[in-house]
Amino acid sequence: MISQTAEYALRAIVFLAMNPGRAHTTQEIADTTKVPAAYLSKVLKSLVKAGLIQSQRGLGGGFVLSKSPDQLNILEVLNAVDPIQRIRTCPLGLQGHGTVLCALHKRLDDATALIEQSFADSTIADILARPTQSTPLYERPPTKDGNPCAYE
Amino acid sequence: MISQTAEYALRAIVFLAMNPGRAHTTQEIADTTKVPAAYLSKVLKSLVKAGLIQSQRGLGGGFVLSKSPDQLNILEVLNAVDPIQRIRTCPLGLQGHGTVLCALHKRLDDATALIEQSFADSTIADILARPTQSTPLYERPPTKDGNPCAYE
DNA sequence: CGTATTATAGATATAAAGGTCCGAATATCC
DNA sequence: GGATATTCGGACCTTTATATCTATAATACG
Numbered sequence: 001m002i003s004q005t006a007e008y009a010l011r012a013i014v015f016l017a018m019n020p021g022r023a024h025t026t027q028e029i030a031d032t033t034k035v036p037a038a039y040l041s042k043v044l045k046s047l048v049k050a051g052l053i054q055s056q057r058g059l060g061g062g063f064v065l066s067k068s069p070d071q072l073n074i075l076e077v078l079n080a081v082d083p084i085q086r087i088r089t090c091p092l093g094l095q096g097h098g099t100v101l102c103a104l105h106k107r108l109d110d111a112t113a114l115i116e117q118s119f120a121d122s123t124i125a126d127i128l129a130r131p132t133q134s135t136p137l138y139e140r141p142p143t144k145d146g147n148p149c150a151y152e
Numbered sequence: 153m154i155s156q157t158a159e160y161a162l163r164a165i166v167f168l169a170m171n172p173g174r175a176h177t178t179q180e181i182a183d184t185t186k187v188p189a190a191y192l193s194k195v196l197k198s199l200v201k202a203g204l205i206q207s208q209r210g211l212g213g214g215f216v217l218s219k220s221p222d223q224l225n226i227l228e229v230l231n232a233v234d235p236i237q238r239i240r241t242c243p244l245g246l247q248g249h250g251t252v253l254c255a256l257h258k259r260l261d262d263a264t265a266l267i268e269q270s271f272a273d274s275t276i277a278d279i280l281a282r283p284t285q286s287t288p289l290y291e292r293p294p295t296k297d298g299n300p301c302a303y304e
Numbered sequence: 305c306g307t308a309t310t311a312t313a314g315a316t317a318t319a320a321a322g323g324t325c326c327g328a329a330t331a332t333c334c
Numbered sequence: 335g336g337a338t339a340t341t342c343g344g345a346c347c348t349t350t351a352t353a354t355c356t357a358t359a360a361t362a363c364g
Contacts, residue, residue, distance in 0.1 A: 001237065001264045004352065011244075014256050025310065034244045039353050045312070057311045058361025064230045074259070085153065092163075092186045104166050104283035107226070111270050118263050130255035156322065157335065191323050197342070209341040210331020310361075317354070324347070331340075 008043050014136050015084045017069040018125045023062030032097065032138070043081060050080035055069050058091045070125035075116060077124075084116050155265045158234045165229050166288050168205065169221040169276045175214030184290070195233060202232035222277035227268060229276075236268050290297050 002010075011033035015022060026044060030037035044063055047053045052072065053063045065072070078084055087109040090102065127136065154162075163185035178196060196215055199205045204224065205215045207250065208222065217224070230236060239261040247279035272273060 001239075001260065001267070004199075007243065010256060010260075027310095036353060038355070041311075042353090048311090055311060057359080059309045059363070060363070061310050063311090081310080087153075091159065102288040103279045104162060104288045106282070107274055107279055108154065108159075108162075111267055114270060115153070115263055115267060118266060122259055127255045127259055130258070136254040145192045152355080179340095188323060190325070193341080194323085200341095207341060208331080209329075209339085212332065213330085213339090213340050302345045305343085306364090308361105308363085310359100312359070313357085315356080317352100319352070320350085322347105322349070327343095329340100329342070329343105330345100331338100333338080334336090 002078060003082045005043055006078050008033070008040060008073065009047060009077050009081045011035060012040065012044060012047070012063075013052065013065070013072070013124060014127060016063060016065045017128055018070075018136065020065070020072050020147065023056050023064050028062070046081045047077075050076075052076060052080055065116050068125070069128060070123050072124045075119040078119060084112065084119075086112055086116070087132070105114040155234045156228060157195055158230050160185070161199060161229050161233045162226065163187060164192065164199070164215075165217070165224070165276060166279060169280055170210065170218045170288065172217070175212065175216050176206050177214040180214070198233045198285060199229075202227060202228075204232055220277070221280060222275050224277075225272050225275045227271040228269060232246075236264065236271075238264055238268070239299060273300060 012029050012035070015029050015033055026041045027037055029035070029044075030040045033040075034095050035043075044053065044055070048063075052066055054066050055061070057065050073086070087105050090103060164181050164187070166186055167181050170220075178193045179189055181187070181196075182192045185192070196205065197205070200207050200215070204218055206218050207213070207215050227236070239257050243257060
């Protein structure tokens with residue numbers, strides 16, 4: 001459905017949203033989200049480039065969200081690493097079709113639009129707020145002192 | 153959104169649905185649908201294995217649909233070559249989560265379900281019936297005698 | 305200033321998807 | 335039966351996605 005890279009990006013964003021107040025290093029995010037650290041580093045770079053997170057080098061450095069979780073939706077995260085492609089012209093390259101899609105590709109693009117809208121409508125804050133039996137990314141609910149990484 | 157392979161499979165199925173009555177060779181389908189013939193051959197093999205189309209070797213052979221276009225939906229075609237994967241267990245492998253997904257993965261699976269349903273609801277016949285300005289796969293509308301390949 | 309810490313950049317390796325090729329099997333036509 | 339057309343099965347190649355590794359630049363702290 002979404003690429004591995006997009007999945008990793010979402011995990012990182014959700015982690016940062018759940019742990020605000022200070023910067024978090026690649027290693028720290030990687031450990032909790034169970035993502036290969038070296039690869040996560042690349043993904044985070046893309047997120048910085050897209051302006052979704054900010055980075056800080058050196059001691060005490062790491063990554064923080066650029067904006068509040070209720071102002072950030074899933075679609076923005078996906079588009080930063082692995083853009084959802086709408087079908088705008090005939091994939092067969094037929095001249096007569098031009099920008100008017102045939103029924104098949106219209107149907108496929110409708111589905112794409114559906115997903116696009118669905119992701120645009122759900123913010124990261126929605127995910128954090130959503131009541132479920134298990135906390136995102138964590139084995140058990142975070143501790144009161146806000147340091148969930150003490151677990152495991 | 154969907155893989156290249158899935159796109160090719162759909163083109164082939166739509167082509168066969170639009171040209172019933174006789175078998176069509178790999179080359180014939182490839183030419184019209186603008187798909188590399190050698191690769192299409194592989195895709196068609198998958199469709200035969202899944203039971204969506206039937207093959208016939210030798211002179212006059214080729215491929216035909218196994219069932220009527222109104223009994224065949226897009227989801228079946230996709231699942232034959234590139235199955236849509238629902239998220240059933242926690243991708244992080246967290247024990248405490250088990251089969252109950254956390255909010256993030258619940259959200260992603262909801263989107264997957266949305267697409268799955270959307271594709272299950274549209275049959276190949278729907279696509280053929282849908283009025284649009286351009287005929288699926290073809291530069292111009294098929295001729296009266298039912299031989300659209302005369303074009304180009 | 306020197307050292308530890310951390311992101312950044314780029315080269316390289318591995319796996320999966322996409323694509324090609326060819327010989328064998330099967331069917332039709334004469 | 336022989337010639338021809340066509341799928342089938344598998345080996346092979348190419349490109350892209352995923353992942354790792356190493357060196358470098360920026361920052362903080364003493």
